Amino acid sequence: MKSAPAPASSMPQQPDPKELAAEIVKALRYRGGKDANVATPHDWLTASIKVVRDRIVDAWIASTKQIYDAQAKRVYYLSLEFLIGRLTRDAFSNLDVMAAMREALASLGVDLDEIATLEPDAALGNGGLGRLAACFMESMATVGVAAHGYGIRYANGMFRQEISDGWQVELPETWLDHGNPWEFERRERSMEVGFGGTVEAIAGPGGQDERHVWRPQERVLAVAYDTPVVGWHGRRVNTLRLWAGMPVDPILLDRFNAGDHLGALAESNKADALSRVLYPADSSAAGQELRLRQEYFFSAASLQDIIQRHLSQYGDLHSLPDKAAIHLNDTHPAVAVAELMRLLMDVHGIDFNAAWDITRKTFAYTNHTLLPEALESWPVPLFERLLPRHMQIIYAINAQVLTEAHASGQFDGGQISRISLIEENGERRVRMGNLAFVGSHSVNGVSALHTQLMKETVFADLHRLYPVRISNKTNGITPRRWLFQCNPGLTALVREAIGDRFLDDIDTLKDLDAFAEDAAFREKFAAVKRANKERLAALTAQRLGIRLDPSALFDIQIKRIHEYKRQLLNIVEAVALYDQIRSHPERDWTPRVKFFGGKAAPGYHNAKLIIKLANDVARVVNRDPAVRGLLKLVFVPNYNVSLAEIMIPAADLSEQISTAGMEASGTGNMKFALNGALTIGTLDGANVEIRQHVGEDNIFIFGLTAEEVAERRNNGYAPRALIEGTPELAQALAAISSGVFSPDDPNRYRDLVSGLYDHDWFMVAADFDAYASMQRRIDAVWRDPAAWHAKSIRNVARMGWFSSDRTIREYANDIWNVTA
Numbered sequence: 001m002k003s004a005p006a007p008a009s010s011m012p013q014q015p016d017p018k019e020l021a022a023e024i025v026k027a028l029r030y031r032g033g034k035d036a037n038v039a040t041p042h043d044w045l046t047a048s049i050k051v052v053r054d055r056i057v058d059a060w061i062a063s064t065k066q067i068y069d070a071q072a073k074r075v076y077y078l079s080l081e082f083l084i085g086r087l088t089r090d091a092f093s094n095l096d097v098m099a100a101m102r103e104a105l106a107s108l109g110v111d112l113d114e115i116a117t118l119e120p121d122a123a124l125g126n127g128g129l130g131r132l133a134a135c136f137m138e139s140m141a142t143v144g145v146a147a148h149g150y151g152i153r154y155a156n157g158m159f160r161q162e163i164s165d166g167w168q169v170e171l172p173e174t175w176l177d178h179g180n181p182w183e184f185e186r187r188e189r190s191m192e193v194g195f196g197g198t199v200e201a202i203a204g205p206g207g208q209d210e211r212h213v214w215r216p217q218e219r220v221l222a223v224a225y226d227t228p229v230v231g232w233h234g235r236r237v238n239t240l241r242l243w244a245g246m247p248v249d250p251i252l253l254d255r256f257n258a259g260d261h262l263g264a265l266a267e268s269n270k271a272d273a274l275s276r277v278l279y280p281a282d283s284s285a286a287g288q289e290l291r292l293r294q295e296y297f298f299s300a301a302s303l304q305d306i307i308q309r310h311l312s313q314y315g316d317l318h319s320l321p322d323k324a325a326i327h328l329n330d331t332h333p334a335v336a337v338a339e340l341m342r343l344l345m346d347v348h349g350i351d352f353n354a355a356w357d358i359t360r361k362t363f364a365y366t367n368h369t370l371l372p373e374a375l376e377s378w379p380v381p382l383f384e385r386l387l388p389r390h391m392q393i394i395y396a397i398n399a400q401v402l403t404e405a406h407a408s409g410q411f412d413g414g415q416i417s418r419i420s421l422i423e424e425n426g427e428r429r430v431r432m433g434n435l436a437f438v439g440s441h442s443v444n445g446v447s448a449l450h451t452q453l454m455k456e457t458v459f460a461d462l463h464r465l466y467p468v469r470i471s472n473k474t475n476g477i478t479p480r481r482w483l484f485q486c487n488p489g490l491t492a493l494v495r496e497a498i499g500d501r502f503l504d505d506i507d508t509l510k511d512l513d514a515f516a517e518d519a520a521f522r523e524k525f526a527a528v529k530r531a532n533k534e535r536l537a538a539l540t541a542q543r544l545g546i547r548l549d550p551s552a553l554f555d556i557q558i559k560r561i562h563e564y565k566r567q568l569l570n571i572v573e574a575v576a577l578y579d580q581i582r583s584h585p586e587r588d589w590t591p592r593v594k595f596f597g598g599k600a601a602p603g604y605h606n607a608k609l610i611i612k613l614a615n616d617v618a619r620v621v622n623r624d625p626a627v628r629g630l631l632k633l634v635f636v637p638n639y640n641v642s643l644a645e646i647m648i649p650a651a652d653l654s655e656q657i658s659t660a661g662m663e664a665s666g667t668g669n670m671k672f673a674l675n676g677a678l679t680i681g682t683l684d685g686a687n688v689e690i691r692q693h694v695g696e697d698n699i700f701i702f703g704l705t706a707e708e709v710a711e712r713r714n715n716g717y718a719p720r721a722l723i724e725g726t727p728e729l730a731q732a733l734a735a736i737s738s739g740v741f742s743p744d745d746p747n748r749y750r751d752l753v754s755g756l757y758d759h760d761w762f763m764v765a766a767d768f769d770a771y772a773s774m775q776r777r778i779d780a781v782w783r784d785p786a787a788w789h790a791k792s793i794r795n796v797a798r799m800g801w802f803s804s805d806r807t808i809r810e811y812a813n814d815i816w817n818v819t820a
C-alpha cells in the first residue's frame with residue numbers, strides 16, 4: 001500500500017534525508033544517551049520525534065511572535081478531554097517531512113511505519129467530545145487561528161479495554177511509560193490552585209465597596225506541559241497546554257519526623273490524584289467530588305495563565321474580551337465563569353457590573369448533549385465547601401439574571417425557576433449548563449437538529465430571555481487525519497483523478513463526483529477499498545484469530561457503548577438475520593460481517609451487558625455451520641483513535657442508528673462517509689445534514705424522526721404489543737431471553753429483554769422493522785457493485801463540507817471574532 005501523500009506542488013521543499021539521518025543519530029546519542037547498536041525501536045522513535053520537534057520549535061516560536069507583534073486576539077479552548085491518538089504521523093505529514101524521514105530512517109535500517117505504531121495513543125478523552133477538541137486543535141493551526149488548548153495531562157487517560165470471556169475488563173492505560181517526547185515540561189509555569197477554606201469580607205474605604213478575600217484551606221500546583229500542534233504545511237504551530245497536579249509541599253517533614261510516613265505524603269497523593277485518571281463517563285455526569293476538583297483545577301490554572309499573558313502584554317483587564325476568546329467545551333470548565341469573576345473582582349478590584357460585562361464578552365459555550373443524565377449539576381453543600389467564594393459569586397450572578405428575567409415580564413414562576421442557576425427541587429444543586437449559558441455571549445449546538453432541540457428543550461427559557469445567543473456550528477473532522485493519513489490508498493487515487501487541489505481546499509473534493517460514472521475509476525476505487533478491508537481482516541486474524549472474507553460486506557458500528565446509540569438494535573437484527581439464514585438456506589443472502597467496537601462506562605450495567613451479548617451472539621453465529629459463513633460478528637477490543645484509523649477506511653457500511661433526537665451530532669458518521677462507507681442511519685444529529693450533502697439516494701435513512709419519538713413518548717408508547725405483532729423481532733428476543741446465546745447462564749439477558757417489553761425507552765422495537773427492511777435493501781444494492789461504488793464515490797466527493805476547517809472558520813467569524 002502507498003503511504004501518506006507526497007508533498008503537493010504548493011508545499012515547501014523536503015529536507016535532505018541524509019542530514020535528517022545524521023540528526024537522528026545525534027539525537028539518539030546526545031539526547032537519549034545511546035549508540036545506534038543498542039538502540040531499541042522505541043529509542044529510534046523518540047530520536048525521530050525529537051528531530052522533527054526541533055523543526056517545529058522554530059515555527060512555533062515564529063507563530064507566537066507573530067501574534068504578539070500583531071496584538072492579535074487569541075482563542076483559548078478549555079476542554080477536560082483531548083482524544084489525540086498518535087501524533088507522529090500527524091506532525092510529520094503536516095510538516096511535510098514524512099517522505100524524507102522515511103528515507104532517513106530506512107538508511108539507518110529502521111522502518112518508519114513499524115516504529116510509528118509503537119507510539120501509544122494519547123487517549124485523554126472518552127469519545128466524540130474529546131476527539132472534536134483534537135480535530136479543532138489541528139484545524140485551528142491549519143486555518144491560522146492563534147489558539148491554546150487547555151486541559152489535564154492525565155497520567156492514565158481513558159482505560160484500556162480487554163475482553164475476557166466476552167466481558168469488558170478495564171485496565172489502566174500507561175501511555176507515559178516511555179515518556180512523551182512531544183511535550184515540554186514547564187516547571188517555571190506553575191499555577192497555585194486552592195480549595196476549601198473561608199471567605200473574608202473586608203470593608204473598603206468609607207465602609208462601602210467591600211472586597212472579598214478567599215483563604216483556601218488546601219493548595220496545589222498546576223504544572224504546565226506543552227505540546228506543539230502543527231497545522232497543515234506547518235503554517236501555524238499552536239500550543240496544547242495540559243496541567244499536571246503537584247504538591248506545594250512534596251513531603252510534610254514534621255509529620256514524617258513524627259513517624260506518620262503515609263500522612264507525610266498525603267499532600268502529594270492529593271495533588272497527584274487531580275491528574276491521574278480521566279473519568280470514563282461519556283454522556284453522563286461523573287458526579288464525584290474529585291471530578292469537580294479536576295474541573296476547577298484546570299479552569300483556575302488556565303485562567304491565571306490567560307490573565308498573566310494578557311496583563312504582560314496589555315497591562316489592563318478591561319481589554320480582555322478584545323484580545324481573548326475563551327471557549328468552554330461543554331460545561332466541564334463552566335466554573336471558569338465564576339473564577340474569572342472572582343479574579344476580576346477580588347484580585348484586580350473591578351466592580352461586579354464591569355466584571356460581569358468582561359466575563360460575558362470573553363466566554364462562549366458549546367453544548368454537547370441534551371441527555372438529562374449528562375447535564376452537570378453539583379450539590380450546593382459540596383460546591384460551597386470546595387469553592388466557597390465561587391458559590392457566593394454564583395448567587396450574585398443568579399440574582400442578576402433572575403432580576404433580568406422578572407423585568408422582562410415574560411416568565412411565570414415555574415419558568416423563572418428553570419432559568420435559575422440553582423435547582424431548588426429536592427437537594428439544592430448548582431446547574432453548570434445554566435451557569436455556562438448566562439456567562440457566555442454565545443452558546444452553540446453541534447448540528448442543526450441538536451441546536452433546534454436545545455432551543456425547544458433544555459434551554460427553552462434561557463433562549464427566550466436571551467433570544468440571539470444560541471447558534472449552530474455543525475461539527476467537523478480534520479481531513480488530514482481522517483482521510484490523508486488513515487487512507488493513503490484512497491488519497492493517492494483521488495489525487496490521480498482530480499489533482500492536488502483538494503489537499504489544501506477540501507471543498508474541491510467535489511470534483512470527484514463525476515468519477516462515480518467512470519467504470520475504470522470505480523474499479524480502482526473498489527481495489528483501494530478491498531486493500532483496506534484486507535488490512536482489517538489481517539488485524540482480526542492476528543489479534544482475535546478470526547478469519548474473514550474481505551469480499552463480504554463490512555458493516556461497522558464503532559463508538560461508545562450506550563443504549564441511545566442502539567448497538568442492541570444492531571445485535572437483535574443480527575439474531576433475526578441469523579434465524580432467517582437458517583430457515584431459508586435457499587435464498588441469495590449477501591455475506592456480511594458485522595463489526596462492533598467501543599467502551600462501556602465501568603458503572604453502566606446495561607452497556608457492559610450489551611458487549612457481552614455481542615460476544616455471546618458472535619460465538620454461536622460464527623460457529624454455526626448452517627450459516628455457511630454468510631454472517632459473522634466481530635467485537636474488536638479497545639476501540640480508540642488508532643483502531644478507528646484502520647477500521648473506518650475498511651467499512652462498506654456505517655451504522656449511525658441512534659434513537660432520533662439523542663445524538664447531538666456524531667463525528668464518526670462523518671469519518672465513515674468521507675472514506676466512502678455508505679451510512680445506514682436515523683435522522684439524528686449530523687446524519688440529517690450528511691443526507692443533505694450526499695443526497696438521499698446515497699444514504700440509507702430509516703426509522704422514527706425526533707419529532708415522532710417525542711410524540712410516541714408523550715402519547716404512551718406500548719412496546720409489548722408492537723413486539724408481539726412483529727414475529728421476527730419477537731423470535732429474536734425470545735432466543736436472547738431464553739438463553740440460546742448464553743447456555744451457561746440462561747437468565748443473563750432476561751432483564752435486558754424485559755426492559756424492551758416494558759418501556760423500551762430507546763425505541764428499539766419501534767424502529768426494528770424499518771431497520772431490518774433497510775438492511776435487506778442494502779443487501780440488494782450490494783449485489784450491484786457498480787451502483788454501490790458509485791454511491792460510495794459520491795459520498796467521498798460530497799463530504800468536504802464536514803471538514804473541521806469549515807467548523808473552525810464559523811467559530812472564528814461568528815463566535816470568537818478572530819481572523820482565520
Ligand SMILES: *Cc1c(COP(=O)(O)O)cnc(C)c1O
Nearest residue numbers: 127128559640641644666667668
Ligand atoms: C470519532 C470518534 C468517536 C466519536 O464517534 P461517534 O460515532 O460520533 O460517537 C469516538 N471515539 C473515537 C476513538 C473516535 O475517533
